[in-house]
Amino acid sequence: MPIAQPRRSLVTGANRGLGLEFVRQLLARGDRVVAACRHPGKATALNALAGEHPGRLHVLPLDVADEKSRTAFAHELPLVCDGIDLLINNAGVLHSGERWGGISAANLEDSLRTNAIGPFLLTQALSSQLADGGTVANLSSMMSSLGTDPDFHSPSYRISKTALNMATKMLAKALEPRGITVIALCPGWVLTDMGGSGAQITPGESVSELLETIAAATPARSGGFYDRYGKAMAW
Ligand SMILES: NC(=O)c1ccc[n+]([C@@H]2O[C@H](COP(=O)([O-])OP(=O)(O)OC[C@H]3O[C@@H](n4cnc5c(N)ncnc54)[C@H](OP(=O)(O)O)[C@@H]3O)[C@@H](O)[C@H]2O)c1
Numbered sequence: 001m002p003i004a005q006p007r008r009s010l011v012t013g014a015n016r017g018l019g020l021e022f023v024r025q026l027l028a029r030g031d032r033v034v035a036a037c038r039h040p041g042k043a044t045a046l047n048a049l050a051g052e053h054p055g056r057l058h059v060l061p062l063d064v065a066d067e068k069s070r071t072a073f074a075h076e077l078p079l080v081c082d083g084i085d086l087l088i089n090n091a092g093v094l095h096s097g098e099r100w101g102g103i104s105a106a107n108l109e110d111s112l113r114t115n116a117i118g119p120f121l122l123t124q125a126l127s128s129q130l131a132d133g134g135t136v137a138n139l140s141s142m143m144s145s146l147g148t149d150p151d152f153h154s155p156s157y158r159i160s161k162t163a164l165n166m167a168t169k170m171l172a173k174a175l176e177p178r179g180i181t182v183i184a185l186c187p188g189w190v191l192t193d194m195g196g197s198g199a200q201i202t203p204g205e206s207v208s209e210l211l212e213t214i215a216a217a218t219p220a221r222s223g224g225f226y227d228r229y230g231k232a233m234a235w
Pocket residue numbers: 012013014015016017018019037038039062063064065066089090091092093114139140141142186187188189190191192193194195196199
């Protein structure tokens with residue numbers, strides 16, 4: 001049976017944007033939260049939140065694209081919590097301004113490492129610490145969809161998020177025997193550094209809808225790709 005209301009949650013890329021808003025809303029609903037970010041010493045907003053919620057928020061270093069960092073994180077996590085009911089693979093990167101003829105291997109590799117390989121291997125590294133019946137939510141994007149006819153922009157991002165969708169399917173299969181639900185979610189077009197000033201919704205609106213969709217996720221929905229309202233999206 002899925003856990004109705006996750007209480008021990010982990011968010012990657014938690015120092016700004018959607019990740020920071022996930023942390024705020026998870027704390028507000030009463031969860032114990034581990035917030036992972038690349039540079040905890042510079043994560044002013046997260047450290048302020050930790051001061052406001054003593055003992056309920058731990059800030060740990062994690063670069064999801066770096067194997068050594070993922071390994072160190074997996075060793076450190078049990079020191080601050082006794083398991084994870086909800087893992088939100090939120091950290092992501094979008095290299096803007098890519099033009100055909102000038103796409104670099106560095107952009108593609110960084111996008112794949114951060115957006116697809118990182119979430120996949122982090123989930124594997126943490127699997128023994130994930131609670132049976134728990135949930136893994138991967139932040140994908142409508143830009144990953146093969147079912148649309150996309151314009152040629154941000155190919156490194158699109159390719160890496162499409163890979164994340166298959167990683168979601170594979171994780172769903174691997175964790176199915178333990179009743180762990182793994183879903184890919186599109187948050188909408190959100191006003192963050194990545195979304196830019198033309199975006200349509202605030203992080204607050206997006207995250208509150210995403211958390212409702214996550215709470216309603218059952219094993220029957222595992223391996224699926226959904227919008228923030230929980231409606232199935234075209235792969
Ligand atoms: N905003 C949108 O409209 C939108 C739409 C669809 C999907 N998404 C997805 O939603 C997620 C969050 O996006 P956002 O809008 O909040 O983006 P954002 O404002 O650019 O924030 C990205 C976060 O990811 C972190 N990050 C990047 N690379 C990392 C790495 N290697 N290791 C650990 N953390 C890393 C960043 O940390 P630093 O501060 O250290 O750089 C930052 O905290 C992403 O996966 C994104 O693809 C966003």
